[in-house]
Amino acid sequence: xxxxxxxxxxxxxxxxxxxxxxxxxxxxxxxxxxxxxxxxxxxxxxxxxxxxxxxxxxxxxxxxxxxxxxxxxxxxxxxxxxxxxxxxxxxxxxxxxxxxxxxxxxxxxxxxxxxx
Amino acid sequence: xxxxxxxxxxxxxxxxxxxxxxxxxxxxxxxxxxxxxxxxxxxxxxxxxxxxxxxxxxxxxxxxxxxxxxxxxxxxxxxxxxxxxxxxxxxxxxxxxxxxxxxxxxxxx
Numbered sequence: 001x002x003x004x005x006x007x008x009x010x011x012x013x014x015x016x017x018x019x020x021x022x023x024x025x026x027x028x029x030x031x032x033x034x035x036x037x038x039x040x041x042x043x044x045x046x047x048x049x050x051x052x053x054x055x056x057x058x059x060x061x062x063x064x065x066x067x068x069x070x071x072x073x074x075x076x077x078x079x080x081x082x083x084x085x086x087x088x089x090x091x092x093x094x095x096x097x098x099x100x101x102x103x104x105x106x107x108x109x110x111x112x113x114x115x116x
Numbered sequence: 117x118x119x120x121x122x123x124x125x126x127x128x129x130x131x132x133x134x135x136x137x138x139x140x141x142x143x144x145x146x147x148x149x150x151x152x153x154x155x156x157x158x159x160x161x162x163x164x165x166x167x168x169x170x171x172x173x174x175x176x177x178x179x180x181x182x183x184x185x186x187x188x189x190x191x192x193x194x195x196x197x198x199x200x201x202x203x204x205x206x207x208x209x210x211x212x213x214x215x216x217x218x219x220x221x222x223x224x225x
Contacts, residue, residue, distance in 0.1 A: 004158075033213075040124075042217035043159075043203065056212050090158065104149065105213075107158035 004108035018079040025093030032074040120216035144209020
């Protein structure tokens with residue numbers, strides 16, 4: 001079956017602009033999580049959506065937002081971009097990580113954002 | 117606060133064995149994951165431990181001691197393709213994943 005698809009793969013923006021990233025999860029997966037990855041910082045959790053509801057949110061400013069549609073596809077938006085927002089943004093889908101058992105995440109290839 | 121510690125970088129020789137350690141302090145525990153991430157690629161799931169002991173999967177094994185807040189990933193018969201970052205993550209009491217910064221493993225011929 002098709003994996004997690006993220007678009008765009010690469011993008012360059014300037015400070016103050018906004019960006020929208022898209023994620024299509026594996027068919028049948030209702031949970032979508034977003035992460036920011038920067039060198040040396042590891043994966044920083046942004047938020048998780050399940051059945052169109054945000055269930056968990058990390059410690060990121062309100063400039064970072066997201067949503068999930070009825071078909072489980074998800075988007076995240078970053079407004080008023082700052083230089084420090086340059087990172088790889090990873091989306092991961094899962095059947096439901098909020099349950100006992102593995103509930104491993106399946107990651108997309110990521111969207112690499114460069115802010116100039 | 118919640119914390120996951122793992123070495124930043126390790127070097128090993130092709131054909132050898134390497135152990136990557138992970139220690140954690142989290143609010144509750146609902147399982148520990150290891151993921152592999154090759155440079156420029158997405159992380160991929162390697163293993164899951166929720167009970168103490170060793171889980172073996174081919175050349176890779178993962179060990180967990182909940183009382184010590186400790187896990188390790190053991191890679192045997194190292195191959196050049198094992199050069200990657202290895203990420204340790206713990207699911208806390210809210211079932212939220214807490215991630216370590218990752219260990220970059222360099223394999224030398």
